[in-house]
Amino acid sequence: MAPNPARTLGIDFGTTNSVLALASGETEADMVRFAAPGGTSSVFRTALCFWQEEGVRGGLAHEAGPWAIEEFLEFPQGSRFIQSFKSVAANAAFETAGLFEKRFRFEELGQVFLEHFLKHAGAAVRPLPERVVVGRPVRYVGARADEALARRRYDAMFAALGREVHYVYEPVGAAFSFASRLSEPATILVADFGGGTSDFSIVTVREPGAPQRCVPLASSGIGLAGDRFDFRIMDRLVLPQLGKGGTYRSFDKVLEIPPGHFADFGDWSRLAMMRSKKTLERLHTLRQSATDPEAIARMIAVVENELGFGLYEAVGGLKRALSSQDHAELVFEDEGLSIRAEVTRAEFEDWIAPDLARIGETVDAAMAQAGLAPEAIDHVFLTGGSSLIPAVRALFSARFGEGRLASGDELTSIAHGLAMIGQSADLAQWVARDEA
Template sequence: MDTGQDAAALGLDFGTTNTVVARADGADQSQLLEFAGAEATGAVFRSALCFWEDEAGWNGAAHDAGPWAIAEYLQSPLDSRFVQSFKTVAASPLFERAMIFNRPFRFEDLGRLFLQKLVAHAGGQLDRRPARVVVGRPVEFAGARADPALARQRYDQMFAAFGSEIIYVHEPLGAAFSYAARLTEPATILVADFGGGTTDFSLVRVGAPGAARRCVPLASSGVGIAGDRFDRRIVERLVLPMLGRGGQYRSMGKVLDIPGGYFSEFADWSRLAMMRNRKTLDELRRLQRHALEPEAVGRMIALIEHEQGFPLYDAVGQLKRALSSADEAAFRFHGEGVTIEATVRRAEFEAWIAEDLQRIEAALDDALARAGVAEPAIDRVFLTGGSSLIPAVRAIFERRFGDGRLATGGELTSIAHGLALIGAQPNAAEWAA
């Protein structure tokens, strides 16, 4: 961005899977920023990076982001590193740096490089530094030992050059502000935001149009379970058994279980690409030599070495989307000598994610309890985010609130719209998380 300043406020929904930007056109209207170029996919910019070795690039690597990262990967998968879902490590004290071509990249490095390309592909729309940027953040960050203070520190470094004033707002509050623009009378609304890494809830009291403060947040809650976790369940059931999960190896005259850490990393989209390093591959090759089923470990090595993370992600996503509209669907993956084909019934998938759905519903209960609002007092329930389209997810809200109170729409864009509207308010800082 140049040093010139744009008076307009931006809303930036930096998501685990996708990133969306909106610009406020006034206190009650905002417009999505459309990206430009042959690879552009409208207003949705994939939260992904692709690196390839180039001494002229930052830290010895050139890069691209969004759909252009996917195109670069597909053009030369063996000479690149494809990184996605990196937002999920923002709050992790266990994550210090990713080794890409044996060079270290911190979370904030990945974030800044991602934003540079987002600006570059915006066709000049982001060349002037916005006066105010409202950035969405989850209510609860993903990760078993998530540290929100660490995530805030990393976000500050990531967004430091992006706008003159950066305000962080809970993502479901952005969606609430967007949905409130549809309402013509006062209401108490529950927003459920199903992202890639987290599921977040906010309860908001919406005043009549023209009220001094249209939206008043009552309470929020969240859990680090969402679309990526559902993907993980598919990988655990259909892919990992082919790669040696549950297998054994010989060591010092004993037969031991293959360590589960390799499979945990493989099933995590933010970490899979990072397994392609000399240390991990050497460990896997040693394990393969002593494994009771060496061919299974060999399949894992082949998928890692040949950068099959994105094709696997694509196959899992196709299955998940198909099961949202059909009672059964085919899973098909072919790559580097590994073929996995299976027919999956929706009931099977729902059984795989049943425990995750229970934890999501517990977070919903927590939000209601914090707000002191009973279910009958909720006038509208707004479901947003890609995973809100999964029938088993929607069924939770149909059972508890009835279909007549449910509203949907703008699953990938509503948060950015609302964040931009918040940025246009004179009291925008009051919404800060």
């Protein structure tokens, strides 16, 4: 058996958050912590902020993570804030993002993000380990996700590291992390709920000390998760105040406002791009013919005043509150827009019921692929922020029983497992099957 590499780096490049972990032994992996403005944390927001600045090469300065949020909040109307750009990796319709006078391809945004991600990690990742393991979703976001395109974009993005990169399914990384807790053989199902995708893997774990401790059996995924749940709240509570469902006059007819005007509010990667001359001209024209012009004026205020970040923070706060409370209030107050709405957990669960049904079907597909009945699963490990939603947990409790469910390290388990997989002498067996 080949010796383990000296150091390996696990990178969980997530839709909402990204995490780094370093391993230097078969059972040892440490999270990289960031001295962020809001306090030290191992979780780094997958966000970018760009602004114009004289004296900077190209005239465009940028930051990432918590520092990007800090820059944006300090000067929102003079900057461009981008979050969840991972969600366009497999989208052939996305070519470039226009930021001031420049246009950035996906891989260029990714390279800027990696530059700051590693810079803020500091000495912990210097020198950069020779072996790098990067997580990837089982299924990318999008109804027509182009996996080959996503792979090319990932390759171009991570080429900036100057290292060979090994791609591993994200839930497999979480499975490897969870397996390190076990002291006896077991078959485990890992459910990873990210911002953009929900991914599932089934793994057999052998006894400690076995030459091949873990054996992957099956994987499945679907391109919906936490961001979709957020949009359900936006769609019910926010968009009606911005004109969705309203009408406009066209000559002697009254027509419904086309839903395309509101599509960008469902995707952070597109919402950040709405503040353009062309979009604002279109909205001002719509306001002139709208039956309720004040609603369109509120939408214009959201776009012009860069209120999208604050809106989604409020929506995310409501979602998190409903994970521990039977009801909560959405509160948002800013220029041109005021929203207060009481929501019960039952209402929220009704809104996301269609999404949960599709997630359940994806879990069943993984079980069918593995050829296993629910009784054959010893442990179900739930990870990712949306795994804390009671209705999500109930989906697994109904299938496997509450006693088999486990959770913990919801935001860091993937990176932890990826770093440990990097220590494996048999790394090739963990590489995502279409990456080999």
